[in-house]
Each structure stands twice: as structure tokens, then as C-alpha cells.
């Protein structure tokens with residue numbers, strides 16, 4: 046069965062998954078790189094990186110994934126819909142290697158990139174987007190790639206089967222919040238926690254099997 050998965054989703058102690066303001070120079074706003082330093086230190090990001098607990102989680106991002114859904118603000122900085130040449134942050138060969146569905150109110154034709162990534166632009170409810178992505182994933186799982194708004198919307202719609210969330214020991218104070226409106230969301234999941242020597246805490250939320 047094709048699952049809906051979230052991986053390496055990094056959140057500050059006070060629940061922000063991005064700082065502010067987002068811009069071409071600062072995609073995560075005032076958070077800079079601090080939310081993802083744990084991941085960039087691992088072997089799965091850089092061959093000379095660490096091979097411990099953080100890497101064990103980070104390397105689960107890609108296997109078994111046949112499509113990604115992401116939000117418009119992950120795909121580009123504010124104003125990208127006005128730039129017909131914008132093709133995402135990731136260069137000619139983006140690291141997805143699958144169809145990627147960008148949820149946006151500024152729909153444009155698909156962009157085929159090198160390495161198997163095609164960006165499709167979709168104005169749809171989370172459930173409709175998931176149905177489309179699942180059909181493209183050809184039996185494999187669908188990853189919800191963020192940002193915070195899209196993760197929150199998919200959780201609120203009850204569409205997430207597995208979420209790997211990483212709590213990073215920083216206080217951002219402002220940015221885009223994840224948990225608003227999700228009161229009690231944990232009750233639908235088996236939640237496990239692993240502390241890493243690096244200082245981050247890994248949470249896995251696995252959807253409870255109905256009894």
C-alpha cells in the first residue's frame with residue numbers, strides 16, 4: 046500500500062519550521078541554516094559527514110518515494126510566480142528524481158528537469174493533490190516535502206501515515222508555525238522519540254491502526 050510520508054521535517058523548540066521573512070537571499074528567513082544543520086552534518090548530505098543516529102534518520106528521506114508534494118513557498122521565494130524562468134532552488138538536476146507536485150494558486154505548465162524530476166503545478170485540495178501524486182508514484186509512497194503550511198494542512202486533513210519530525214534546540218520566536226489548529230493530533234499516532242548526541246530530538250509519528 047502506498048503511504049504518505051514526511052521526513053527530516055525540522056522544527057524549533059517553539060514550533061517554527063521556518064523563520065521570516067523568506068527571500069531569495071534567505072529561504073528560511075532569520076532561521077538561516079540552523080534548522081537543518083543537523084542534517085547537513087550527516088553522510089546522507091555529504092560523503093564526509095557523520096554516520097550515526099542523525100544519518101540513520103536522514104537517509105530514510107528517499108527510499109520508496111515515487112512522488113513529492115510541496116508548497117509554493119518551498120518551491121521559490123516570494124514573487125517567483127512572476128519569474129517565468131524560475132525552476133526552483135535546486136539547479137538543473139534537482140535531488141527529487143520523481144514527479145514533484147507544487148501546490149500553488151499560480152499554475153503554469155510542467156517543467157521537466159534532468160535526473161527524472163518534473164515539477165507540476167497544481168491548485169487542488171490536499172486530498173486531490175494526494176490522489177494525483179499517488180497515481181504518478183506508481184505504487185510507491187508519496188512524500189509531503191513541506192513547508193510548514195502544507196505539512197499542517199495534510200496533518201489536519203488526516204492524510205499523513207508517517208512523519209519524521211526533528212526538534213532542533215533553538216528558539217526562533219517568529220516564523221511559520223506548524224502546530225496551530227492541530228490540537229490533539231498526536232492522539233491519532235504512535236509517537237516515538239530518540240535523542241541524538243548532536244542535540245536534536247527525532248520524533249516518529251506513525252498512524253495508529255484502527256482497532
Ligand SMILES: NC(=O)c1ccc[n+]([C@@H]2O[C@H](COP(=O)([O-])OP(=O)(O)OC[C@H]3O[C@@H](n4cnc5c(N)ncnc54)[C@H](OP(=O)(O)O)[C@@H]3O)[C@@H](O)[C@H]2O)c1
Nearest residue numbers: 054055062063116117118119148149150191192193194195
Ligand atoms: N523545516 C523544514 O524541515 C522545512 C521543510 C521544507 C520547507 N521549509 C521552509 O518552509 C518555508 C515554506 O513554508 P510555508 O509554510 O511558508 O509555505 P509552503 O507550505 O511551502 O507553501 C504554502 C503556499 O503554497 C500554496 N498552497 C498551499 N496549499 C495550496 C492548495 N491547496 N492549493 C493551491 N495552493 C496552495 C499557497 O501559495 P500561493 O497562494 O502563493 O500559490 C500557500 O501560501 C520555506 O522557508 C521553506 O524553506 C522548511
